[in-house]
Amino acid sequence: PGWSGRDLAIGVGLGMVGVTGYNLANSMGMRTVSAGMSGLINAAEPLLIVLLVSLKELRMPRAATMGAAAVGMAGIGLLTHAAGPAEGTLAGMALCLFAALCWSAYCVLVPPLLARRGALGVASVTMVSGALPLLAVGSPTMLPMLHEMSRAQWEVTLALTLGPTVISIVAWNKGAARLGPEAAGWFLYLLPVIGVLGGAVQLGEPLSWPELAGGGLILASVFLAQRV
Numbered sequence: 001p002g003w004s005g006r007d008l009a010i011g012v013g014l015g016m017v018g019v020t021g022y023n024l025a026n027s028m029g030m031r032t033v034s035a036g037m038s039g040l041i042n043a044a045e046p047l048l049i050v051l052l053v054s055l056k057e058l059r060m061p062r063a064a065t066m067g068a069a070a071v072g073m074a075g076i077g078l079l080t081h082a083a084g085p086a087e088g089t090l091a092g093m094a095l096c097l098f099a100a101l102c103w104s105a106y107c108v109l110v111p112p113l114l115a116r117r118g119a120l121g122v123a124s125v126t127m128v129s130g131a132l133p134l135l136a137v138g139s140p141t142m143l144p145m146l147h148e149m150s151r152a153q154w155e156v157t158l159a160l161t162l163g164p165t166v167i168s169i170v171a172w173n174k175g176a177a178r179l180g181p182e183a184a185g186w187f188l189y190l191l192p193v194i195g196v197l198g199g200a201v202q203l204g205e206p207l208s209w210p211e212l213a214g215g216g217l218i219l220a221s222v223f224l225a226q227r228v
Contacts, residue, residue, distance in 0.1 A: 018106030019130020029095030033088030072221030078214030
């Protein structure tokens with residue numbers, strides 16, 4: 001209630017970019033891209049955000065910011081090396097890169113709408129408007145799959161819907177509204193760190209020295225970026 005037609009149109013557009021564009025392109029790209037290559041491409045998101053903010057504000061990125069990005073990329077390289085060879089088809093890599101660009105564009109464009117409408121309202125509009133095209137695209141194979149899913153698969157699906165989708169987007173919107181897109185974008189570097197730690201704690205996967213060193217570099221880059 002109370003949303004203007006202009007703000008509603010902006011929210012729908014952001015949903016198409018950040019939800020539909022990111023998820024659809026990323027899912028299609030990862031079918032032919034290794035985990036190592038996917039990690040490297042996703043690591044470009046903070047740097048893409050810096051470049052898009054600079055383009056939006058018509059200024060050059062600061063040297064200190066680019067230095068922090070270089071430290072983070074070095075850490076990502078160490079982590080993704082442990083995830084397997086960085087391989088993939090050209091089409092798959094292009095789709096993953098397009099997905100990273102979609103999410104980066106969402107992060108840069110959403111703060112003004114967050115300031116006017118709040119994190120929860122923006123998350124509601126963008127998720128619903130972004131989910132509808134995904135339902136239309138996936139419906140031919142989705143309906144038979146729903147009948148075949150086990151209870152355990154439903155539990156996993158609901159957990160992924162509530163956690164990494166609803167809670168994370170609302171939290172991201174709240175954080176981005178306070179920090180701004182450039183400062184918030186650096187926290188995307190923490191995704192592979194959390195993934196590695198989760199694999200070690202939940203799945204018993206061993207931690208190697210390159211992974212520990214990579215995680216340390218990533219944490220250092222996030223710290224440095226917040227000090228710029």
